[in-house]
Amino acid sequence: MKLGDPRKKSGWVMLQVLLLHLLVQSVHSQNSRNKLNITNPGQSIPGLAVQLRRVSNEKVVVDNGIIQVTFSSPQGLITGIKYNGIDNVLDDEIDDRGYWDVVWYEPEKALEIDKLEGTKFEIITQNEEQVEISFTRTWTISKRGSLVPLNVDKRYIIRTGVSGIYMYGILERLEGWPDVDMDQIRIVFKLNPKKFDFMAISDDRQRSMPSMADRDNAKILAYKEAVLLTNPKNPMFKGEVDDKYMYSMEDKDNNVHGWISSDPPVGFWMITPSDEFRLGGPIKQDLTSHAGPITLSMFTSTHYAGKEMRMDYRNGEPWKKVFGPVLAYLNSVSPKDSTLRLWKDAKRQMAEEVRSWPYDFVNSEDYPLSHQRGTIEGQLYIKDRYVSRLNIYGKFAFVGLAPCGEAGSWQTESKGYQFWTKADRKGRFIIENVRAGNYSLYSWGYGFIGDYKYEQNITITPGSQMNVGPLVYEPPRNGPTLWEIGVPDRTAGEFYIPDPYPTLMNKLYVNPLQDRFRQYGLWDRYADLYPQNDLVYTVGVSDYKRDWFFAHVTRNVGNNTYDSTTWQIIFNLENVNRVGLYTLRIALASAADSELQVRVNNPKSDHIFTTGLIGKDNAIARHGIHGLYRLYSINVAGDLLSVGDNTIYLTQSRSVGPFQGVMYDYIRLESPFTT
Structure with missing residues (x-):
């Protein structure tokens, strides 16, 4: 050229x-x-070096050029979060706006709340890439009665290029310490009410929300959490019911939720990348975000389970556990963009955190890294000769490792770690990143009743890879099915859920196909549908989708008075084995202060079975379609049955208030065993 x-x-x-x-x-x-402005959510953010400065003996500030976080010292409360031009995304008109707490009590004593405030501040890691700080408190016998008997280490990590705060805690009690019960452990953020007014907890559960002031001026309904908005500032909320339990979610789906500010367009999100430190398995329900605006990270609670899931320590039992890390994530978009892009980006960030678990930047010997964990895999089959002569795949069954116990004990186990996955359509499963320790292997799933437990305990060691091979679960079964009601899926969701009262609705759930059970007051709809006589279900004629009320509740007869109710199942037998034993399987999805009695062909006779007093899961009042799962196998003597029509009477005998009752998951009558 x-x-x-x-x-x-x-x-x-x-x-x-x-x-x-x-x-x-x-x-x-x-x-x-x-300017601390991220114009494109989801982009890789080039960060500045993370800086920590001790402003005073009472304040610590960490700044990575995107987010600036202020902590009280040595308490470890988050008092300020500066981001995208908002001086504080938290509510700076109240004292408690970013904190941990524990609900606890000594046996037979009053309930207490401990904010887990630290007494010592320490820098764990400080370099250009990240700062990890610690706020600790050591318990002594002199603190008995005033503080929960725990050693506390609250940790916070701020990393370069990440617009958020990683948070985890190490809680410990030493051998010989006093007896204690703990019902709840969580992190709470109370956001700036002048900014955040739109809440999103899933793709189809998001809306503008009433304010706390709206709730304060509202009419309290059957319990303090549920209010009827009578004079809200925004008239669009007038006549609606708001209740924090309406926004509960199963833990398997509770990975990201939070709030959006429209001016400036900023999102505040709670991201939970792992359930290993949560309790009760994948379908344990708990709170997420709710009016306030408030965002929670619930580590443990008795919600939708009752005291059966409380953490109770007796006889000086020692214990130690790491809760988290979780991520309080902030994002922003240009004022010209839709604020719903913030939700989409929050989901993207959640997926990234899940892929990164376990984190490699956590600096604690109590948090094992990936190479210090193990893996287990296998394949689950179901053996039910009355369904198939061949073993069938455990299609999409839940399979998990949890502390050693009896079959099904994982749903009330409250002190250890749990690791769950869902098998594929051929029952194959793999559980990765399991902490070293001793576990039982459990399983349950859609379409079959009961709980599976592998006959041997599982020991996971660092770096181990275990294949347990084919596993075969034989669900409870004595004979062929004569009839069945419902689907074994551990919920009452397939049954009839009525329309809510027009004057007691939350418009988030007006779509008849979407979480219909979350409306307030559905328990009282039973008395409207059955004002005098109770539900009667005729096998072969009735359809459980429209004829089986979703909850077996009391009947409101007025003047704050309630009656017990008796449901009937009518079925026809062409012949009867009078010397054999029939088997009635009743799987309950929920129970609240109830007693279920069973009678056959004579409602006045002695019951052939009673559960006794069961349940404190409050799923009926708290808009949950299930609580704790219970399975009962009841022998029915053949001489109680007749050729022709027969009736099983199901009586829920407790009737002090509106929330007593059970939810059925599935009912089946089996004929006597045949070769």
Whole structure:
């Protein structure tokens, strides 16, 4: 090419333009960081070095150029979060706005709440990439009665390029310490009510929300959490019911939830990348976000389970557990963009955190890294000769490792770690990143009753890879099915759920196909549908989807008075084995202060079975379609039955209030065993 060739001049010009473009990009990127403004959620954010400064003996500030977080010292409360031009995304008009707490009590004593405030501040890690700080408190016998008997280590990590705060805690009690019960452990964020007014907890559960002031001026309904909005500032909420339990979620789905501010467009999200430190298995329900605006990270609670799931320590039992890390994540978009992009980006960030679990940046010997964990895999089959002569795949069954116990004990186990997965359509499963320790292997799933437990305990060691091979579960079964009601899925969701009262609705759930059971007051709809006589279900004629009320509740007869109720199942037998034993299987999805009695062909006779007093899961009042699962296998003597029509009477005999009752999961009558 000759000197002065126009193609060469054109190339030089293009190179100059490219260099200028890169320079402008660099300046724009630096300016964006200085303004703490992320214009494109989901992009890789070039961060500044993380800086920590001790402002005073009472305040610590950590700043990564995107987010600036202020902690009280040595208490370890989060008092301020500066982001995207908002001086504090938290409610700075109250004292408690970013904190941990534990609900606890000594046996037979009053309930207490401990905010787990630290007494010592320490820097664990400090470099350009991240800062990890610790706020600790050591318990002594002199603190008995005033503080929960735990050693506390609250940790916070802020990393370069990440617009959020990683949070975890190490809680410990030593051998010989006093007896104690703990009902709840959580992190609470109370956001700036002048900014955040839109809540999102799933793709189809998101809306503008009433304020706490609206709730304060509302009419309290049957319990303090549920209010009828009578004079809200925004008239669109007038006549609606708001209740924090309406926004509960199963833990398997509770990975990201939070709030959106429209001016400026900012999101605040709680991201939970792992359930290993939660209790009660994958379908344990708990709170998420609710009016306030409030966002929670629930580590443990007795919600939808009752005291059967409380953490109770006796006889000086020692214990230690790591809760978290979880991530309080903030994002923003340009004012020209839809704020719903913030939800989409929060889900993207959640997926990234899940992929990164276990984190490699946590600096604690109590938090094992990936190479210090193990893996287990296998394949589950179901053996039910009355369904198939061949073993069938445990299709989409839940399979999990939890502390050693009896079959099904995982749902009330409250002190250890649990690791769950869902098998594929051929029953194959793999559980990765399991902490070293001793476990039982459990399973249950859609379409079959009961709980499976592998006959041997499982020991996971660092780096281990275990294959337990084919596992075969034989669900409870004595004979062929004569009839069945419902689907064994541990919920009452397939049964008839009535329309809510028009004056007691939450418009988030007006779609008849979407979480219909979350409306307030559905328990009282039973008395409207059955004002005098109780439910009668005729096998072969009735349809459980429209004829079986979702909850077996008391009947409201007025003047704050309630009657017990008796449901009937009518079925026809062409012949009867009078010397054999029939088997009635009743699987309950929920029970609240109830007693279920069973009678056959004579409602006045002595019952052939009673559960006794069971249940404190409060799922009926708290808009849950299930609580704790219970399975009963009841022998029915053949001489109690007749050729022709027969009736089983199911009586829920407790009737002090509106929330006593059970939810059925599945009912089946089996004929006597045949070869």
